[in-house]
Amino acid sequence: MWQHILLWPTQASTISRQVDGLFVFLIAVTGGVTLLVFGTIAFFAFKYEHKKHPVAEPIEGSTPLEIVWSIIPLGIFMIFFLWGASIYMFEAKPPKDAMEVYVVAKQWMWKFQYQTGQSEINTLHIPVNRPVRLTMISQDVIHSFYAPDMRVKADVLPGRYTTTWFQPIKAGKFRLYCAVYCGTDHSAMIGEIDVMEPADYQVWLQGGVGQGSMAATGQRLFQELGCINCHRSDVQGRGPTLQGVFGRPVLLDDGRTVMANDDYVRESILVPGAKIVAGYKPIMPSFQGIVSEEQLLSLMAYVKSLSTPPPAEPAHKPPAAPPSAAGVAVP
């Protein structure tokens, strides 16, 4: 068992150095104060032991001292607060150029879906030195994506997307745990983060291509499920067009404005009546129980692709739109 002993977790991401820096600072400050308190107590217990110091001197207290030992700790705490908050704020803002991976957690496995179409279970392959952003959802209970070597943890909730990101700084295989207790095999819900050199990653990408990119899969679903009948690429459909919608504010029927983000798209598919776009009728059926979490993510990737300027490729080539709009499935 001794050969495995570990004294400091590997620093495998950019953020891990920041976290460790604050951790060491906290150990130094709190360790120093703790030793001071222990030392003082031990010293008093020795020096004023009743045999040496038979009569106690009555001391009431000291207001200036109370103020001093309230204000100084508070000042030190504010340093801890600001430093900790700055790391958290940094963690909360994924870089714009981050590579995106979708994560679906379920009792007791991790599923990863790549924009490029690959999907994997329990192993996340990513290239070194490139920020990766994870958009995560759970199919059942709460899980938590925990990569201790990256110093990153984010709970994975049912019914709502959460995100986290990190930028690996060294290649290798790193630990992945579920950190929120999720039932019988919680401790078996572990995986691996395989950080690869860019060339190796390219090779890996070639190998695992499945059925085309996520957006393409989403587009196929968009047709199969008949979404395309109403959400046409022009503005003539019975539903609002989805061209350029993602990431922009949407005006609703009741006058509110919401941001068209992951959760909005998800809700619009599962509970269409919750938020009706201004000028449209609540006629869309719910797809709850019809589409899986993975399919939802593909649909989302497709909707997102409709708003991303560069891929003006065939991704959203308007098919020979059936003007009938009679709800008949496209032949």
Add this chain to the structure above:
Amino acid sequence: MATATQLVKKENYLNTDYSIKSWLLTTDHKRIGLLYLVTITLFFFLGGFFALLIRLELLTPTGDLVSSDIYNRLFTMHGIVMIFLFLIPSIPAVIGNFFIPMMIGARDMAFPKLNLLSWYLLLGGGALILYSLINGGSDSGWTFYAPFSTQYSNSQVIAAALGIFVAGFSSILTGLNFIVTIHRMRAPGMTWSRMPLFLWSSYATALVQVLGTPVLAITLALVFLERVFHVGFFDAHLGGDPLLFQHLFWFYSHPAVYIMILPSMGVISEVIPCFARKRVFGYAFVAMSSVAIAVFGFLVWAHHMFASGISVYAALIFSLLSYAVAVPSAVKVFNWTATMYKGSIHLRTPMLYAMGFIGLFTMGGMTGLFLSALGIDVHVTDTYFIVAHFHYIMVGGAVMGYMAALHFWWPKITGKMYSEFWGKVAAVTIFLGFNLTFFPLFIAGYLGMPRRYHVYAPEFQVLNVFSTAGASILGIGYLLPLIYLFWSLRYGKPAGNNPWNAAGLEWTTASPPPTHNFEETPVVTWEAYNYDQLPGMPEEEEAGVSGN
């Protein structure tokens, strides 16, 4: 010790009636305190037994002692029993019940029958939890996180939750009784500024019990409705919000930490002045810090949720407030330390426990500062760092305080002295065993070992072996008092009214006290901790080791 010579012993609350009925229907706050003492001691050793099995399982990285399902039930039942059936009632229900009326010079609680009802409610809650245990136990974790607890768990979640629900009312009624008693029953001259600090912290605790516990009851009722009737509060598939559960749960369960620790702080504020023979340093600041902790304690709950997907701005505010609540705790530690300055210190058993409390509580508090720092919390939350941190507060702090209280007031409760030698041995054993059990877990946590893992990676084994070794020592440390305190009941030397020459009204009456506490209602004309006007502490007899 001869017993025949004591035939003409004075009547006290113990020898006034020996029938079972006189105990089960008693409204004497002292007898109710003892009923609680017996009850929670049983629960403590039950919870300890689960801890023993957990630590044995974790001796090796593989799951070789019990199955995952059993392991999950073990840590769940350990948490539920220890928190709701031992720690929450511990000092308030045993020491508070026994001594709050005596410390304010009253004959009993404001509502003696309600007091008895509180004990029966704890028994009822305990019985439901035992029922859940016998039928396989719950595996929801003591935190009952939804939707796992409401939709996915196949265990006795409802029975366990109902048990906690019922035990919660015991806590509410006890708190209510304390508030009214402290307001209405104080003896003439016992002004608020003359009250011993144990009363201030008991009062602050009672406020939290009365205001916080109903929220727990509501939360558990919602779990019940969702699990049994599938009403969607928390499960996203039913239209609920899983984070709502966590907000509601921690709104009670963070303040509940203060229900556990504030009474211990009050005990320390009694013990240190007595064994340093001087007034507590900065009385008003220590008193007010208890109230400040109780108030701020309600405003920090979401620091349990920094990695759960709450908004960044909410996290910033809760981090800031968590640092605010640390200030009054720090003030207390500094005041206790300053109380020892130029004192005349007697390192007797209660004092050793009190010093142990300060040490372990300080460690727990300091690591709390790590967890309040957002960037650190994300990495260490839900790891063994958290497990170590809250055991330092709730076992290192709260249980050490409880042990200090038990050893300080034992002579008053029973009229007997325990073996000072074995008392000291146990105090040191518990302190060392505790640190060996839980300090390695801080390291395991920072290395990334998630909590509630039945099977873990081999690199964590060394630390876990240390921890299990420490737990064995800790277990022996907790068994020792059980033996020598029982022993003292029969063989202990008579304590006399005031074996420590301690200040406080409870020491002015007989040990054990008469049923109505005082021969006549005391009139208070002095400040608390007037040790400069009291005789010194009697010397510990060197030959008193074996007590015969």
